[in-house]
Amino acid sequence: MVVEGLVAFAGAAFLIALAPGPSTVVIMRQSVRSGRRAGLATVLGNEAGVLAWGVAAAVGLSALLVASQVAYDVLRVTGAAVLVYFGARALWQARRGADAAEGGDAPQDGPAGDAAGVPVPVWRCFRLGLVTNIANPKAGVFAVSFLPQFVPSGWPVMAALLLLAVLWALIDLVWYAGVVWLAGLARRTLVRPAVRRWLERVSGAVLVGLGVRLAAETR
16 A cells, blocks of 8 residues: 555655646756756756755644735745846847847857856755755745655654655656756757757746746635
């Protein structure tokens, strides 16, 4: 029964990983913009956030988001502001790239650099992935509502929740590593200035839209 429960959890966690969200947009953008190394660093930051929410669920902190409307709203508004900020930055960078191209000074990308060819610090990508995940209150509510359903009967609840959180993060990691790999294959084409500006506009608009939707939603 324990094995069957873990298999069911793994399948459910994988299906949830497939659902696109803010983390998917940010990871794909970093992978295309700055290369696989930056993309993987962003993934690791995202999974650190997943583990943090899993630990919070294990010690009961995530339950506060479910029980307290004020706590949920504070994190919701904060997360919305973060997403809008990231989206606005992407749109601004797309605009700067367009202006540079019109001026005949379009930047060229290096193998692991930003739009100006400057190497992107790995820690910055890690932080971006972490902040994107932590600032999403849905991740906290999901952790406290989803993980306990798969705690095996008779197991210590905290230990079981921590184990499930680690498994959740590993499944997420495998999926997003595949996303980064695929983005790396397409990067040679997608990194072209005109295509890159289009991707910046799309990813920026999506992040702003997700932020506005998060700010406007009610439970």
